[in-house]
Amino acid sequence: MDFSFTEEQSMLRDTVASYLADHYGFDARRAAAASEAGWRPAVWKAFAEELGILGASFPEALGGLGGGPVETMIIMEEFGKALVVEPYLGTVVIGGGFLQRSGRADAAELIGRIIAGDLVIAYAGAEAQGRYNWADLKTTARAEGGGYLLDGAKAVVVGAPWASHLIVTARTGGGQRDAEGVSVFLVDKAAPGVSTQDYPTVDGQRASEVRFDGVRLPASALIGAEGRGLPLVEQVLDEATAALCAEACGVLRRLHEGTLDYTGQRRQFGQPIARFQVLQHRMVDMFIQLEQAISMTCMAAIKVADPDAAGRAKAVSAAKVQIGKAARFVGQNAIQLHGGMGMTDEMAVVHYFKRATMIESALGSTDHHLARYERLSLG
Template sequence: MDFSFNETQTMLREQLSRYLRERYDFVTRQEMLALPGGRDPGVWKAFAQELGILGAAFPEVHGGLGGGAVEHMVIMEELGRAIAVEPYLETCIVGGAALLAAGGDERQALIPGIIAGDVIIAFAWAEPKSRYNPARIETRATADGAGWTLSGHKSVVIAAPYATHYLVTARTGGSLGEAEGVSLFLLDAASRGITRRDYPTVDGWMASELYLENARAGPQALLGAEGAALPLIDELLDRAAAATCAEAAGAMRRLHELTLDYAKQRQQFGQPIAKFQVIQHRLVDMLMEVEQAVSMSYQATLRLDLPAPERARAVSQAKAKIAKGARALGQAAIQIHGGIGITQELAAGHYFKRLTMLESRYGDQDHHLARLEAMMLAEAA
C-alpha cells in the first residue's frame, strides 16, 4: 500500500512544522502555560489566519481546503511533536464532523467561524460513571415549547474554559446504558444554567467539570434525530481516538529524539552513555515503538470512512497498541534520563505526562481490547 503524502499534505506538514519549531518551542510553551487560561489565544488565530490549517479538512463549499482524515492525521502528528495545547481535535475533528453530519444551514453556518478561528468547541461526553461508554450517561434533556432543558454533570471536558460552544450528549429517552434515547446537542457556552469548575490537567491542558442545571437551549441545538445519536457519537469517538493515536505518534517520535540526544551528551565512566550496549538496545526498542505507532495510526486513519464495524476494529487495534507502546517508550525515556527526566525544566518529563494522558484518552488499552473481544465474539456467534 502506498503511504506517501500528496503535495498539499506535504506542504501542510512542512508549514505547520516550521511554525511550531520557530514559534512554539518548549520554552515558549512553558511561558504560554503560565498565562491566564493556560494558553496564548494568538496561536489559534495564527493557525487560522497565517497558516490556514483550521480549514484543511473541511469541504471547499464551506471555505475549507477539501481535505479529510489524512489531513487531520498530519496536523495531529505535528501538534503531538510540539505537545501543543491547542483544541484542534475538539473543534475541527469532533466539532466539525458533528456539524457536517447534522446538516442544516444554521448549524453549518458555524463552520466558517471554526475556519476563521472564532469558534472553539469542547466535547462534553464523559461523565463520572460513564467509563468510556457514551450510552451510560445520566444527563437528561427535556423538550418544551421553546426548545430544550438540560441537566447533568459532564467531567474532564478538555478546552471548556475557553470554548465558545459545548457539544453535549444527553438522554431524551430510554434508561442508563440503552442505545436508544441518546441525543447530541450543541450549546452556546454562555447559555443560562451552565456552570464550570476549571482546572489544569497534569499535562498542562485546561479542562472543566460542567454542571448543567436546567440549562436552556433552542430547538436548533439538537443535532440529528432525537434519541438516535449514538451511531454518530460512536463515529465521533472513533475519529477522536484515531486523532489521539496520531498525536501520540508525533509525541513519541519527538521524545525518542530528545532521549537519543541526551544519551549522546550524558557522560558516564568517561564516555557518552549512548555507547553502552544496554542503552543502545533500549533506544532501538523505543524507535520500534515509534514506527509501530505511526503504522497503526495510518491504518486507523485510512479506515475511518469504512462501515462502522471495520472502522471500530481498526481504531481499537491502533489505540490498544499505541497505548501500550506509549507507556513503554515513556518509561524507557525517563529511565535513560534518570531523575532529571521528571523535572519541570526538561522537556522529556512533559512529553511523558502528555503520553500518559493520551494513553487513556478516548479509551485506554483495556477498554479497546475488551471492545475488540466483544466484536470478535459477536462475529463468531
C-alpha cells in the same frame, strides 16, 4: 501498503512544522501553559488566518481545503511534536465532525466560524459513572415548550475554559445505558444555567467540570435525530481517537529523539552512555514501538472513513491499543534513561511523558479498546 504523502500533504506538514518551530518552542509553550489563560488566542488565530489549517480537513464546499482524516493526522502529529495546547481536537475534529453531520440549517455558517478561528468548541460527553460507555448518561434533555430543558453534569471537559460552545450528549429517552434515546446538542456556554469549575490538567491542558441546571435549549440546538445520536457519537469519537493517536506519534517521536540526544551527551566511565550495548538495545526497542504505532495510526486514518462501522472501529481500537502500549514503554524508558534529570520540570522529556500518559487514557484506555477490539472481532 503505500503510506506516502501526496505533494500537497507534504507541503501541509512542512508548513505546520515550520510555523511551530518558529513560534512554539518548548519555553514558549511552557510559559503559555503556565499562564492564567493557559493558551495563546493569537496562535489560534494564526492557525486560522496565516496557516489555514483549521479548514484543512473540511470540504471545499464548506470553505475548507478539501482534505480529510489524513490531513488531520498530519496536523495532529506535528502538534504532538510541539505539545500544542490549543483546542484543535475538540473544535475542528470533534466539533466539526458533529456539525458536518448535524443536518442543521446553520451548519455551514458555524463551520465557517470554526475555520475563521471565531468559534471554539469543547466536547462534553463523559460522565463520572460512564467509564467510556458513551451511552451511560444521567444528563437528561426533557422536551418542553417546543425546545428542551437540559439537566446534568459532565466530567473532565477538556478545553471547556476556552470554549464558546459545548457539544453535549444527553438522554431524551430510554434507560441510563440504553443505545436508544441518546441525543446530541450544541449549547452556548454562556447560556443561563451552565456553570463550570475550571482547572489545569497534569499535561498542561485545561479542563472543566460542567453543570447544567435547567438550561433551556431551542429545538434547533439538536444535532442529528432525537434519540438516535449514539452511532453519530461513536463515528465522530472514532475520528477523534485516530487523530489523538496521530498526536501521540508526534509525542513519542520527540521522546525517542530526546533520549537519543541525551544519551549521546551523558557520559559514564569516560564515554557516552549511548555506546553501552544494553542501552542501544533499549533504544532500538523504543524505536520499534514508535514505528508500529505510526503504522497502525496510518491505517486508522485510512479506515476511519470506512462506511463499515465495525471495520472502522476495529482499526481505530487496534491503533489505540498500540499507542497505549508504546506510550507506556517509550515514555517510561525515556524517563529512566534520563535518570533524575528526567523528572525535572525544566526538561522537556517530562512534559512529553505527561502528555503521553494522558493520551493513553483519553477517549478510551488501552484495556477498553482491547476489549472493544475483541468484542468486534468475535461479532
